[in-house]
Amino acid sequence: MAVLRKYRIMDDLKTRFVVVGAGPAGCSAAKVLIEMNHADDVLLIGREATLAYERPPLSKKSLLEEQEAPQFLSEALWLEEHQAKTLLDTTIIEVNADEQFVLTEKNQKIYYEKLLLTVGADPRKLNIAGEHLDSVITIRDFADAQKLKPQLISGKKLIVVGNGFIGLEVAATASQLGLDVTVIGLTERVMSRTMPVEVSQAFEHKFEDHGVKFLFNSTLQSIQGTEQVESVVLQNGETLDADIVVIGIGAYPNSEGISGIGHLLSNGIAVDQNGQTLDANIFAAGDVANRATDFANEQFNMRLEAWEPARDQGRAVAEFMSNQANVDLTAPWMWSDQFDWNLQAIGYGHLASKQVLLGSQADAKFTILQLKDNGQLVGAITVNNGKDMTLCRRAIKNGLSFDLAELQENTDLNLKQVLALAKA
The missing domain is CATH 3.30.390.30 (FAD/NAD-linked reductase, C-terminal dimerisation domain)
Structure with a gap:
């Protein structure tokens, strides 16, 4: 990507809209805020060095094909073209709601009139011995996929921990590359958290037809090796030979590391249907937002970890921040490609x-x-x-x-x- 209007803050800065998190929700929101207001009214802050790119291919296409760089979202390219103000490689560690500023890890204050938190979610860890080894990988970003790709060599033994979407996508890709794949999951069937038994059974048969092995109601006790993985030990004490371990056991909202918003947290950042928190000047969207939802005469809160809903929420909440028009989101949609299914x-x-x-x-x-x-x-x-x-x-x-x-x-x-x- 070409150079954006990147800020290096020497003194405190104030802007009308501050968006923290430059993923799908944040980039979509920043685009709408600029379109409905002015480019100088919006500052987009991101933890990574780049704006949002396509993450679904990281567990599939990116492991099969040579890629020098990720595929950036259309919203990110639009922000680049329109010279949006960005502050990348920057982590926000505190929100001061009383004085209306966010604090960076470099102790820089950025004042806002309205703040949108789109900080996403990070992969969960097992927190077991051996998780630090070089061939233990959790796929979150493009660098993770690039690290895993050269290790996927035919004949190697891959242990995938987690039998949800990410784990199964990696398992399918590795199986196509000729690896010996075992998927280990805590549940009694694949994708049990979100899919009915008919779907689980169909996909289990598909994977088994390709030689993938499943261990249900199980997880790892430890990972053995010196620098590289040599084996894994299950909770029942059984040892399995292994060369690579990929962990895909879900994600946790990135709200816990930001001080000053504890009163807004409930499985992420609690927001109403418009993405607004208890603080009228603070909003949230995307994977971090636990959103109040009213559907089919039912009221419930729901935090979604999916690419398309994050973009939809970012756009809708940005519109509400600009003109107070109530948010009307479509039903959330997701997809997964596994083998040719x-x-x-x-x-x-x-x-x-x-x-x-x-x-x-x-x-x-x-x-x-x-x-x-x-x-x-x-x-x-x-x-x-x-x-x-x-x-x-x-x-x-x-x-x-x-x-x-x-x-x-x-x-x-x-x-x-x-x-x-x-x-x-």
């Missing part, structure tokens, strides 16, 4: 008490509709059936409901035919 999910599946499967589970091409007891569609999942996702998105947005008995009697229909049975 595609998995997508949309909505709030945790609200569902019923589900209906359309398509063929045997052929691993199906759509699952997730519904409340009253028949309202609140979520949907597609496996190798992405063409259905647009229709599901629209149906959820329109609040469609079904007669559950009628729906169960018509599972041989395709999605378009099923949606014709719905009522608004």
Whole structure:
């Protein structure tokens, strides 16, 4: 990327909008704030040396192809083109809400009128012996992927800790490269936190067909080796030979390291539907935001760790900060590519008490509709059936409901035919 208007603060600075966190949410928000206000009104502060780039490929494409640099988000390129004010390689350690400034690790104060925290989430660690070894890797950024890539040599033994999306994506990629892969997870099936058993079973069979081994209800006690990994010890005392360990066990919100906002924290930074905290001048969006949500006559708080919702939240909250227009977000959507399979999910599946499967589970091409007891569609999942996702998105947005008995009697229909049975 070309040089942005990077600030090296010698004295205290004051600006109207300060955005802390230059990931997808922060870059999306900064773009909107500049468009709706003025470039000189906005300062974007980032912990890393670059603006936001595509992170989903880090566990897939970046491990298969030669890449000299990551692919930057369109919002980041726009900010560069419009010479946005940025302060990169900078960590914020304190927010002083009374005097309205943030403090950097270099003891520099930056005053704000409105503050948006988009500091994201960092990967969790196992905190066990041997985690410091050079061939133990947690993928968070482009440098992590670049470190792992040359180690993925055919015949090597890879242990993946974590059977969620990141762990499975790395496992699939490594298997394609000829590694001997074992996936270890605390749960009884893959992706159990977010996916129904039908999806888990389909993907487990797919991985096993490619020679990937699973250990369920298990985790590591320690990692053995001198400089490089030589073996791992399970909690039951069993030892497995290993050359590489990749840890993918979820993430924690990056709010804990910032002093002065303890009263705003609850599984991240607690915000209302507009992204506003209890302090009227402080907002949050993206992975760090635990957002109040009102959907299908249900009120709940939800913190999402997904790329597309982070961008959506950043844009929407920035609009509210500019003109106080209430935020109206679409249902959150995510996807994962594993081997040649595609998995997508949309909505709030945790609200569902019923589900209906359309398509063929045997052929691993199906759509699952997730519904409340009253028949309202609140979520949907597609496996190798992405063409259905647009229709599901629209149906959820329109609040469609079904007669559950009628729906169960018509599972041989395709999605378009099923949606014709719905009522608004």
